[in-house]
Amino acid sequence: QVADRCAAAVFRLDTYETEAYRDEGLVTGEASGFFITEDGLAVTNYHSIADAVSATATLSTGDVYEVERVIYYDPDIDIAVIRVSRTALRGHDTSAFATLDIADSGTGDLRAGDTVYAIGNPLGLGLAVSSGIVSATQRDVERYALPCVMSTADISEGSSGGALLNVYGQVVAITSGAYVYGNSMYLAVPIDPILTADLTGEGLTLPEVLEAETVG
Template identity: 60%
Template structure:
């Protein structure tokens, strides 16, 4: 008897408001312990106290492995309110342009550091400038670059500060693969042995680590059948997709873009970018590679997108743990976990065998990422068997690995018109 399955229908976009999350009990202490082992935090943790601007300056200097540079720095500062323990650090972060004062001669040393100020300082420390982001959107930009992974309040407690900083250890410096953790060790502030003891360089990711580090590479895809719907911001369907390069190459299912003239991707940060071209697609395999514009629909150019590495189907084995990230029901990005049930399941409506797993996906997850525990994308979530339990399908990423992605490509509307003509000729 022929098995029935469904291709994931594309859900209508639903807008929801994100409520800032409070630090979980013990998270701040655990983060402080990690930073203490790395020689970044010293002394009492006091995780429930407000984090001051002076404390944030000291933390930034240590995080950058720049204590020796700060000690030698002779930059003049106009501030008259800096305690002795923070003078060198404040002088350095001010000279580097990471953190300024609250008035002309006041650093605001005892004031609570705002989340916005600390995110801006972190991004500047990583080499990003005013041409990359503005102070006003520093939180969204930090989310965009996977430096932070959750919402904080307006100001940070010391526990929040430590937690946010630990999450930023894997952030890469601009135009570099080197991370904050790498430079921290290279500077001699922390040791590689300590990082290994703390399992900070473990290649296998927990579900939580995958969510923290990789969700920024996945997006919700809003599709428009006609230009009218695009102009009115009324999508006809939603799906998912993910970046495979920092300059905007992205993957989704073909059925997610079929019959559409325009598309917009929405990142976890809320930023939106247009779909510019289709570089590769295969209806039978149900896969497509898109070029996403690097200038947002509000006209802001991004320096880069967080992106995923790819791994071929033959790296998988039955029983391997996998994760999915997508936008089920158009409600926003979500992660699920499961195991590989079959690495090469023949399904009648696909021209190539599918990967079958127990990692939950729902309507709107079409085009999302199926990841191995190393954070590499191995498949594109596509469908499920209707009458089966936990029988979810993904198409292998292999065709993308072999495709020529240097081509000019076509617009969505050009693909739509071409496919319509092919259907007409076939009839």
């Protein structure tokens, strides 16, 4: 039921490090993302877009849409909110995207042992769902400024930016990585910063984000 209800709101994120690669159709990065508003605001990991000058979102229907702007991003907590065009590059234009609900308390109500579901685009093979339990709700990890949720819900390369859902199908975290030498030790960054972020601004283009972070 979680998969049926949520899959339409999750997409494959293809990124391109140069316009030449984009023109040639040479994808340089594959990740995941999910919509949080019908007009095209979507969440992913910052590291998924960090080196990109262009990106596209491919839905489960096969329809492809361009990433227009980055509305919010924070490299330290590895979160980005992007705006996706409703005009299709391939397939059908849309008036409204399917969306996922964010848990009102973010990770606040999560407890070790809770069942969670990860949904994303592992290995670029298409949308997949896995289930597991929360191992820890606030695991300090060196690369992240905020404690991560650790769970046993399987993710793989390409799952970065996907959604970690509670049993109600609400987003509690963003799937981001794993302990390489561990077993079933998968990490997700908390969705909480999105609850208070200002998502009303015009944002930046992907090249502008790349330039700002390179200069910085």
